[in-house]
Amino acid sequence: MCLVSPDDIIGWDLGGAHLKAAHLDAQGYVLAAVQLPCPLWQGIYFLQRSVDEVLNRWGANPGRHAVTMTGELVDLFSSRSEGVHALVRVMEDRLWPAPVDLFAGTRGFLPATASRNAAESIASSNWLASASFVSRHLPQALLVDIGSTTTDIVAVGGGSVLAQGMNDHARMRCGELVYSGVVRTPVMVMAQRVPFNGVWVPLMAEHFAVSADVYRLTGELPAHADQHPAADNGPKTRKGSARRLARMLGLDLEAATLADWCRLARYLSDQQMQALLANIDLVLSHHDLDADAPLVGAGVGRFLVRRLAQCCGRPYIDLLSLLKAERLATGDPVDCAPAVAVAWLARCA
Known part of the structure; x- marks a missing residue:
């Protein structure tokens, strides 16, 4: 207490x-x-x-x-x-x-x-509260807060928040709010099709698996992050996540090895990364941030922000340091x- x-x-x-x-x-x-x-x-x-x-x-x-x-x-x-x-x-x-x-x-x-x-x-x-906090601690930065469900991408500079949108609708239109997270995002929106056994397989438009299953299989999901029941109310284990992911392809767990399902999870993670990176590039295109302005990572999915910073060629700062x-x-x-x-x-x- x-x-x-x-x-x-x-x-x-x-x-x-x-x-x-x-x-x-x-x-x-x-x-x-x-x-x-x-x-x-x-x-x-x-x-x-x-x-x-x-x-x-x-x-x-x-x-x-x-x-x-x-x-x-x-x-x-x-x-x-x-x-x-x-x-x-x-x-x-x-x-x-x-x-x-x-x-x-x-x-x-x-x-x-x-x-x-x-x-x-x-x-x-x-x-805006988070971005205002960052703006009072850093001269320039791009706050990237990846949560369970959404990602906020907000530029700050000169002690101000440089947001284009101020409500959900406007922010989604300009890339500052992305409905993509590391726990609750349905796998069916992370990719339309996946490579499997040498062919492209469309994903079922069903709520069979979520991003928590993906990041459990990649080994990156924090243990405390997934607080809601699994899509099938099944176990939150690597095997359980692999079973749910297999169902997205119309298959059973036994149709492939655990290593195969982990490889598929990595592909889905990469697809999510590319989508987030595209929105980061869009937001950065609106602002004249210095080349060394860092990405500030927040949220339960900030392990992805570190990777995104590397892709952008920018420093990474964890919000904890502020x-x-x-x-x-x-x-x-x-x-x-x-x-x-x-x-x-x-x-x-």
Whole structure:
């Protein structure tokens, strides 16, 4: 347990599949971070339960909370604004009597009471919190945050965030938001066909396997990253992942060796890398960043960012090196970058 004092702040990132939280002290040191599964599309109860679990783990309610979100997009809600208001109500209820500051992007932090007229600014702004944090620590950089489901690609320079898009739709159009991650991405969107036994085989348009299976087979998936049931509710082992991958080709596990399935996983990883690299090139083409401006890696999939930096011929910096984490007791704060960033920004506001 990492006990919270009244002067501390907790940052929250309310996602559609996970809840992330970060505990910072009054000096800005990251003391703890946590990611919990939160299948919000199944019901608001899952968010309530996850928030309660974080508070129980950390032993107290601090004097302040800072909140950002992307979970308003889940199809539990009829609109994004309805989702924002529902999530704000949960946080107000669960965190009372402590004040709740909502990150509203370029509008800064707003009290929960002001959220009704600011839903568009609050919705899906967690990437801007992370990029704002990086912009205050590096003169130029390209933040690449690869999570379980999405990738954020954001340029920073001169103390500012150089984003072209400010909402999901605009960001997808300019390559700054890519729906591709290392855990929940369906294999059927990682490639249309794969090389297998000397021929090209189309992948089935079925939710039989996900990117967690791919990276489990390549040996790169962090052990703590995959927090939801497998597509077939089967074991999260290399053999289980190979079985799910085989099904994408209309085959059984026994149709090839484990080495063959691992080779196929590497091909799928390479295809995902190429897609991400294309979007990085697109974003870089919008900006005049110096040739030595680094890629800053964040998220559970930042092992890919190191490889992407090599492909770009740019230095790699792990976001951890920008944090005051010497007092960290538990968790991986870089997996929870928006939660850390929103707490840090609120502390400085």
